[in-house]
Amino acid sequence: MPFLQLSDITKHFGANVAVERFNLGVERGEFVTFLGPSGCGKTTVLRMVAGFEQPTAGQIVLNNRDITTLPPNQRKIGMVFQSYALFPHLTAADNVAFGLKLTKMPTAEIKARVAEMLDLVLLGKFGGRYPYQLSGGQQQRVALARALALQPDLLLLDEPLSALDAKVRAEVRDEIRRIQRRLNITTVFVTHDQEEALSISDRIVVMNQGAVEQEGPPFEIYNYPRTAFVAAFVGTLNRLAGHVVDATQGRVRLGDVTLQTEAPLPHSDGAKVTVMMRPEELRLITVDADVSGLNGNVLDATVEAISFLGAVVRLQVRTSLAPLTIDVFNERQLQLPAVGDQRRITVPPEACLVMTDA
């Protein structure tokens, strides 16, 4: 059995179903992220694991112990909140010591542990400061140290970075991951930010309307989304509506263009589908480039906008089908087109994700 097992967890708030038959196993030491839009039930699942909400149905087992109805103060689960939730009347060190003082731990040992935890979050010199004397990022690191000081079985983080600005957010994110690896602590992290989820997780659980939509490593979630919802929620996408013309050959008709996709399609001929393509998988070529051998997966395009994003250059182009977004990796020799230039786009068959219309 996995270290943390959620079985058919359901939560109703009156007539409102917040979580519906949620199933998940988390292995010891794993870093799992719940990703989904606001209101999809991420926080509710986390709060049930922490013990702040009682599931309407289902079972939660942690470390071979059924904790479904255990009070939160007996679960040995550390929690980090979006609003930091440091105790305003205590210094950083006393915040970290709070849980330790409730145990029978000797004072000297508490002091040593507090120092160790503050060092771990790189705040060794800030123990004497009150929360209002710390920046947001520092407060959240103290909150992390406080949650970890008791050496919990499980660490839960509910959008811990959402209140921070972009640069600090990335710093604290990397810090959380570094510390998680170092302590090998089993972690469940909640976010609505797909970039955050992709960068930090061993495994992502994409949630939609209170249930698991898809779970897997970031690479798999991003490259092999199994539903239109996952494809659209994770990363940027081009979507084109069309219908299947030859399922066995994997051919789809979009307006006046027929696209060759990678594999035979499970659809019947004539089925309405949406073809999705990641911007970085499309290729921009000049009008006179050789396109033989590309199975006709070529679209004429007019460049409409160019935005330089640093590592990539994002182009908006107009085609006979729909406007498309294309990402080109930046390099110094890059020959950028100008707005208004004619170009062609090639669509590699493996770049096409074909989804049945809902």
Added chain:
Amino acid sequence: MKTRRTSWWSWLWAILGALYFFVPMYGTLDFSLKMERDKIGLLAYETVLSDPAFVSSFAFSLQMAVITILVSVALFVPTVYWIHLRLPKLRPVVELITLLPFIIPTIVLVFGLIRTFSRRPFLLTLTPLGTDVLLIAGYVILSMPYMYRAVDVGLRAIDVHTLTEAALSLGASWPDVILRVIVPNLRVAILSGALITFATVIGELILADFLVRPALGPYMVVIGEARAYEPAALGILSFGLTWAAMGLIQYFARGDAGRQLTVR
């Protein structure tokens, strides 16, 4: 032009207000210093402070005030906290209930208390101790609007839910949460509630009078009927006490504790 005139008017009103307040005060102070003919002196104060009846009634009221404060803090902090945490919908109802002491005259309250608790099975008015229990219960009710509001405002200033959950996840029991997280963050609120309660109890007349307890209020009435200068001195003294209490509230609200409450 317009703003000048407004400020002229506001000055006028401020001065009138100050006169309304300070002239009688000054009169009282002046009078209290003239007990000896043709001489300014503190004789009235000396007489009051050395009167054993004053000392004992003040000591009694002081005791009652301290116990009242302890009881109402013990009663209201957990109650209002729980309402914030679990029963927020009840808040308007509770707010209305806490206003009842303003609506129901104290005289009605004291007759209600006596009629109910002097009978079997309570028989509280038979002994001084039992009567003091009634008296304190009455004081707690009288100071309820202030204590409730002070605690309520204090709780609004902190994130009650998240702090509670943070403490629970760190292994705290419910008493731990209240004593180690909620109360320390309500220091200023509790203190200001306590000081207003103190002022209420020290100056209260009707409850103590009808329950026949030797409190400061009835003493002041008696001395006010019998003497001329001493009541004035007493009035000034109790003003001084109230102002000292206000000053303390201000001082604590502005200190470190206050900053922790307002800056989050």
